[in-house]
Amino acid sequence: MSTGAYETVRKARSSGRYTGIDFIKGIFNHFFELHGDRRFADDSAIIGGVAYLDNTPVTVIAIEKGHNARERMQRLFGAPNPEGYRKALRLMKQAEKFHRPVICFVDTSGAYCGIGAEERGQGLAIAENLCEMMTLNTPVISVLIGEGGSGGALALSVADRVYMLENAVYSVISPEGCASILWKDSTKAAEAAECLKLTAKDALKLGVIEEVISEDNMEQPEFFAGLREKLKAELRVLRKDPQLLDKRYNRFRAFGRTE
Amino acid sequence: MPILDFLYKPKNELEKGGRAVAPIQADANEPEKTCPNCHKAIPLSRIWANFNTCTCGYHFRMSARQRITFITDKGTFSEMFKEVTSQDPLRFDGYKQKLETVRAASNEEEAVICGTAVIGGVKCMLFVMEPNFMMGSMGSAVGERITRAFEYATEHRLPVVGYTVSGGARMQEGLISLMQMAKTSGAVKRHSDAGLFYLTVLTDPTTGGVTASFAMEGDIILAEPGATVGFAGARVIEQTTRKTLPKGFQKAEFLLEHGFADAISPRRYQKSLVSMLLKMHCGGDEL
Numbered sequence: 001m002s003t004g005a006y007e008t009v010r011k012a013r014s015s016g017r018y019t020g021i022d023f024i025k026g027i028f029n030h031f032f033e034l035h036g037d038r039r040f041a042d043d044s045a046i047i048g049g050v051a052y053l054d055n056t057p058v059t060v061i062a063i064e065k066g067h068n069a070r071e072r073m074q075r076l077f078g079a080p081n082p083e084g085y086r087k088a089l090r091l092m093k094q095a096e097k098f099h100r101p102v103i104c105f106v107d108t109s110g111a112y113c114g115i116g117a118e119e120r121g122q123g124l125a126i127a128e129n130l131c132e133m134m135t136l137n138t139p140v141i142s143v144l145i146g147e148g149g150s151g152g153a154l155a156l157s158v159a160d161r162v163y164m165l166e167n168a169v170y171s172v173i174s175p176e177g178c179a180s181i182l183w184k185d186s187t188k189a190a191e192a193a194e195c196l197k198l199t200a201k202d203a204l205k206l207g208v209i210e211e212v213i214s215e216d217n218m219e220q221p222e223f224f225a226g227l228r229e230k231l232k233a234e235l236r237v238l239r240k241d242p243q244l245l246d247k248r249y250n251r252f253r254a255f256g257r258t259e
Numbered sequence: 260m261p262i263l264d265f266l267y268k269p270k271n272e273l274e275k276g277g278r279a280v281a282p283i284q285a286d287a288n289e290p291e292k293t294c295p296n297c298h299k300a301i302p303l304s305r306i307w308a309n310f311n312t313c314t315c316g317y318h319f320r321m322s323a324r325q326r327i328t329f330i331t332d333k334g335t336f337s338e339m340f341k342e343v344t345s346q347d348p349l350r351f352d353g354y355k356q357k358l359e360t361v362r363a364a365s366n367e368e369e370a371v372i373c374g375t376a377v378i379g380g381v382k383c384m385l386f387v388m389e390p391n392f393m394m395g396s397m398g399s400a401v402g403e404r405i406t407r408a409f410e411y412a413t414e415h416r417l418p419v420v421g422y423t424v425s426g427g428a429r430m431q432e433g434l435i436s437l438m439q440m441a442k443t444s445g446a447v448k449r450h451s452d453a454g455l456f457y458l459t460v461l462t463d464p465t466t467g468g469v470t471a472s473f474a475m476e477g478d479i480i481l482a483e484p485g486a487t488v489g490f491a492g493a494r495v496i497e498q499t500t501r502k503t504l505p506k507g508f509q510k511a512e513f514l515l516e517h518g519f520a521d522a523i524s525p526r527r528y529q530k531s532l533v534s535m536l537l538k539m540h541c542g543g544d545e546l
Contacts, residue, residue: 113491113499123470123490130444151471172437173430196433197349208434255438256399
């Protein structure tokens with residue numbers, strides 16, 4: 001078996017990749033960051049705020065890993081705590097109130113794994129996002145830009161459209177975790193990566209995402225311009241859809257449906 | 260049983276009533292099980308007579324069928340969605356064989372059993388997860404059965420009682436298993452938005468993707484004494500953070516203390532508590 005899938009995992013994790021902030025800067029204008037979950041704290045692994053998508057106000061939420069070692073430490077390597085998910089939910093509810101679409105950029109190895117996170121209800125925070133996003137009465141688009149780690153990524157991806165960058169991955173468990181549980185050997189991560197079908201191409205085949213976004217001209221300004229146009233076109237369609245919420249429900253209802 | 264009996268702690272053996280604690284004399288050759296808490300060897304018949312708990316209060320894990328027998332009114336459980344079984348959407352290496360082995364060993368087709376039942380006179384939809392089937396992991400069939408249970412309950416205006424026990428998502432089904440978290444949550448939300456009642460009983464252990472979806476979405480959340488409930492596994496947290504975990508971390512008592520469960524519910528009084536809560540959510544006489 002080739003190591004193709006694990007190579008993609010490496011790319012998705014590589015520190016030279018665009019992070020959430022780069023996407024926000026590249027696509028939107030006048031981004032104004034909003035802080036805090038109004039309950040406990042402000043989570044630095046999740047950035048959220050209001051911005052213009054050309055002339056349309058939108059709510060933008062991004063998991064941010066940071067560009068260098070210092071930023072990465074400060075942002076907990078993009079692993080959100082419960083307050084991060086609660087901040088995201090607060091901003092989504094706000095978007096619903098003001099009829100703004102929501103655009104999420106997802107890049108996390110998973111929800112933060114720590115004592116405090118458990119004490120503050122990591123499981124509940126994710127569960128609430130899943131429930132509330134399912135009935136959030138405004139269009140939601142999620143873009144997986146790097147790692148899509150399990151429930152921590154899904155908590156921002158219950159969307160009407162989900163896109164994945166060509167070298168992003170989306171998985172229920174890390175290949176290392178999978179290998180160590182199944183084969184008691186975390187060095188078999190490459191094999192696990194193949195088995196897990198976690199690349200963008202696989203996710204598209206499984207129907208988990210709508211589209212794979214090419215990384216061919218990622219360094220060029222056209223890359224973000226192209227994404228901007230894609231988001232605009234998609235939102236125009238979603239905004240007019242009277243069955244938006246039924247379709248979102250059925251989008252997820254279809255996975256593993258048997259008649 | 261008077262209504263607040265389940266809150267009452269018996270002071271001596273006699274007050275514990277006739278049903279439990281040592282009414283059964285074990286014969287000498289009877290198989291025994293050693294309690295991991297008090298380290299005493301207890302005859303199986305005595306454990307069974309005590310709702311699968313030790314006299315010291317330790318709650319042993321329990322199969323789904325056993326729970327159904329002990330929580331429902333006799334003969335009222337009618338199983339549904341039995342035809343929904345696991346597929347192998349990723350053709351994951353070794354998964355098919357694993358399923359066959361587990362099915363033979365557990366005598367169950369999947370890690371959750373659903374159906375309508377009457378509990379304390381109230382009709383409801385009941386789902387009970389099965390620890391002996393890949394530790395209650397959630398694959399597409401578990402997600403589908405639970406989703407159908409909520410959709411049926413919404414349509415027929417039934418409350419839902421759910422017993423959770425799970426190691427999390429079933430990794431052999433990859434992304435399809437991850438999507439079950441969103442799918443089940445959507446069905447719970449629709450049931451909730453229809454004004455219907457959902458009660459969860461968290462049992463040992465409830466972790467990962469199940470904690471981060473339908474286990475935590477109940478209107479009322481009960482936990483069995485000593486049950487481990489959390490999102491990330493304790494060992495993983497210890498390895499990642501290199502910190503010693505506080506005593507009782509992720510136990511039911513920890514959940515109660517941090518505000519994530521409404522009450523701890525010992526099995527002995529569980530049926531009366533569940534019955535009472537169901538009745539309270541069925542409406543009543545106009546004042």
